[in-house]
Amino acid sequence: MQTYYDKTSTTSNKPWVIKVEDVAVTFGDYNALKNISFTLDQGEYLYIVGPNGSGKTTLIRLLTGLQNPTTGVYKIENASVGYLPQKLNSKKAFPITVEEVIYSGLKKQKFVIEKEAQGKINTWLEKMQIAHLMNKPIGVLSGGQQQRVFLIRALISEPEVLILDEPTSALDPKFRNYFNHFIDELHKQGTTIIYVTHDLHDVNQPEKKVMFIDQEIKFYGSISEYHNFIKEGEIHV
Numbered sequence: 103m104q105t106y107y108d109k110t111s112t113t114s115n116k117p118w119v120i121k122v123e124d125v126a127v128t129f130g131d132y133n134a135l136k137n138i139s140f141t142l143d144q145g146e147y148l149y150i151v152g153p154n155g156s157g158k159t160t161l162i163r164l165l166t167g168l169q170n171p172t173t174g175v176y177k178i179e180n181a182s183v184g185y186l187p188q189k190l191n192s193k194k195a196f197p198i199t200v201e202e203v204i205y206s207g208l209k210k211q212k213f214v215i216e217k218e219a220q221g222k223i224n225t226w227l228e229k230m231q232i233a234h235l236m237n238k239p240i241g242v243l244s245g246g247q248q249q250r251v252f253l254i255r256a257l258i259s260e261p262e263v264l265i266l267d268e269p270t271s272a273l274d275p276k277f278r279n280y281f282n283h284f285i286d287e288l289h290k291q292g293t294t295i296i297y298v299t300h301d302l303h304d305v306n307q308p309e310k311k312v313m314f315i316d317q318e319i320k321f322y323g324s325i326s327e328y329h330n331f332i333k334e335g336e337i338h339v
């Protein structure tokens with residue numbers, strides 16, 4: 103198999119925000135990740151793809167500080183991070199409302215939700231087309247509705263780096279399009295985006311990068327190089 107991976111140094115002149123150096127993560131005797139090295143510059147848009155069980159979520163958990171590397175080093179430089187996890191799993195009886203979930207995403211919280219925060223929450227609920235759900239317990243919402251709530255939670259503090267783990271898996275096609283355009287707009291405004299997905303069919307913006315992992319990084323490059331890589335048929339996504 104041809105080696106496509108060449109991303110040990112940055113190509114843009116922007117400062118880096120994330121550096122991963124020769125990281126491995128093992129669970130017992132299983133190597134979920136090995137030899138992972140890459141640098142992400144400020145304002146980049148990176149898709150992470152790979153088959154089921156290939157280590158995507160493990161890598162994302164590493165980038166958000168939820169998973170320690172077994173060996174190697176992970177560094178994040180002066181940047182606030184918003185994270186939308188893949189598994190939301192809010193129990194039906196979980197006694198917390200949509201509004202409270204979103205409020206918990208703000209950096210500073212008080213005992214009572216203050217007026218300014220309330221205004222922000224209302225604006226975001228309107229943007230995500232779920233204003234009518236504000237006072238509902240989170241656990242009674244559908245999967246797609248919960249995904250929108252947790253997306254607002256990740257965004258409300260206006261993070262410099264946004265990490266999304268399969269964010270559209272529960273969204274209907276119309277809202278999925280709206281959502282992807284919305285993330286593109288954030289990117290244009292300077293947010294660094296890391297986006298785990300199984301579907302890159304509609305992506306054609308040349309400035310976006312793709313990392314294909316299967317325990318190791320098998321490919322890292324532009325979206326058009328990635329489409330050629332896939333055409334050669336050496337991997338299954």
Ligand SMILES: Nc1ncnc2c1ncn2[C@@H]1O[C@H](COP(=O)(O)OP(=O)(O)OP(=O)(O)O)[C@@H](O)[C@H]1O
Nearest residue numbers: 129132134152153154155156157158159160161188
């Ligand atoms: N805490 C853990 N303990 C043991 N094994 C784990 C743990 N977390 C992940 N794994 C294993 O590591 C491998 C990678 O899992 P991971 O969730 O990162 O895959 P993924 O690429 O995100 O998969 P998917 O596309 O199905 O979401 C899997 O074989 C998984 O069973």
